Amino acid sequence: MRFKVFKNTVLLFVLLVISCAGKVENKKHEEKMRKNTSTALSVNENENDKAIIVGANRTASYLPLLQGKRVGVVSNQTSVIKVERKSSGLKNSEASGIEIKTIRYEHIVDSLLKLNINIKKVFSPEHGFRGTADAGENVKDGVDTKTQLPIFSLHGKHKKPTKQQLEDLDIIVFDIQDVGVRFYTYISTLHYVMEACAENNVPLLILDRPNPNGNYVDGPVLEKVHSSFLGMHPIPLVHGMTIGEYAKMINGEAWLNNGVKCNITIVDMENYTHQSSYSLPIRPSPNLPNDQSILLYPSLGLFEGTNINAGRGTEFQFQRYGAPFLDKTYYTFNYTPKPNFGSKNPKHRNEVCYGVDLSNVQAKRQFTLKYVIDAYNRATDKSKVFNTANFTIHAGTAKLQQQIESGLSEAEIKASWKSDLAIYNKIRSKYLIYN
Structure with missing residues (x-):
């Protein structure tokens, strides 16, 4: 779901309610x-x-x-099925003519x-x-x-x-x-x-x-x-x-x-292409709460195979990453994971994690290795970063960890996938329903 910030009292109140609701037990x-x-x-x-x-x-x-x-x-x-949509007008000077549309799903x-x-x-x-x-x-x-x-x-x-x-x-x-x-x-x-x-x-x-x-x-x-x-x-x-x-x-x-x-x-769907943007109406799993997390998930999901926390145990799942062993003299951001909805025992529970906040960046529909590479390079003890067997299962190959540890750049690593991706794309094209 994509929420926008509005400069009016009514919507600020709505956002405050949502924020508070996210912190209940x-x-x-x-x-x-x-x-x-x-x-x-x-x-x-x-x-x-x-x-x-x-x-x-x-x-x-x-x-x-x-x-x-x-x-x-x-x-x-x-x-779910979208069964109705209603508009509730807020057409006054404070609301600046904005309408909130209430969508009902069944x-x-x-x-x-x-x-x-x-x-x-x-x-x-x-x-x-x-x-x-x-x-x-x-x-x-x-x-x-x-x-x-x-x-x-x-x-x-x-x-x-x-x-x-x-x-x-x-x-x-x-x-x-x-x-x-x-x-x-x-x-x-x-x-x-x-x-x-x-x-x-x-x-x-x-x-x-x-x-x-x-x-x-x-x-x-x-x-x-x-x-x-x-x-x-x-x-x-x-x-x-x-x-x-x-x-x-x-x-x-x-x-x-x-x-x-x-x-x-x-x-099949109507009016969908692979270039269509789509804002999910309901979180697809407990730790993908919004569009930002969903767009960052391909890149930050690799942290699931490491000892780096990717926001589980916070309200910003897959919108941040950090660990106690990342360089606290370099990173200005820190947070402390605690048990919450969808994460009963998050990595580094009740420990201060130093790292990066991505909740307000312009997330792009693309995959990048820069976050994993950054975390590895900024670890004070690099032996703590990878949970090797788990990372290999997530990556689908043992080569990726080896490439990161050897200091290859993202461009060099991605170049090594080029031929495999070309073969896959040829196979994929046979089964596409949408342009």
Whole structure:
């Protein structure tokens, strides 16, 4: 969500309320997200956002495929339909003629139930159905308190739906907002759902959504030896595809077990291109709270494989980085991570971290190594920077750490990816739905 600073009393009050709300205790955060899957947000919409119609909103295109069927839904808190938009005028001298538009969103599960679609069960990815679990935290099966539907976690005991879980289903709907980064695990969940559907002859309906980092491709291509749930396929760190396009690639490149093919139907978007900017209405996971964090995530996400804190345990997740062992005589900025919503035990908990604040920089839709290189060069003890095995899994290669430690520049490192990216881009072009 993109918030702008306005010079008027009313909006300053709104921003103050939002800021204070961000500091309430964890349980209140979680209860707020669980309370209702319909969400009302007050924002000034980007013109590009208004033009884009996500797959979930194109109900006439897919309802006939669900009627009379026993349906499973793979979803989380981002799986919403825009159901109404109202304008509340603030046309007076103080408000300078600004209008705040209130947008109402309804969860796809609630919407389908209202339309008498027979939903039998829900499958949830990392962070859970309501999106409140920590990164990497195992999520247990449960029951949705609102609908009483059974919820089966795909980030706990099982990463892949079981045969027993699928045997009473005629079709599965997949509707999750991705952010276009290889180690963001929703595309791994997509892989396992496709594989289970293929093996059990269950068709998969994919409701496509924009990729906020979909305008470029960059980063090292994953080497097969380093495959994991944080990266299952030979793709760059920033892959430049929507969920629908990525599903086509998984099928087309025969990446599913034994080369099986999933019967997929993709409900594509209207008015979207890979150059479209898109402001997500709902945070896709607990530690990506706004557009700034989402645009910086491809670059700062690499810190997850280091001992550098990337803002977890603060209200500025993936908008800052620091550690106690970075040079405090060089950096003028510091902060202290504390347990909060989405991060029960952040790196360097209750320790002063010295580093860089990026919350107010003009974030660009691009990937850079300059932050990781900077942190390494400014470490007072360089042996503390990398958690080598974890960094390799995030990078998808052992070479990147070696290149940084050897002092190569960002330009030199990026040059080493050029041929791999050219091969990937040729493959990617076969599966694109949007320009």
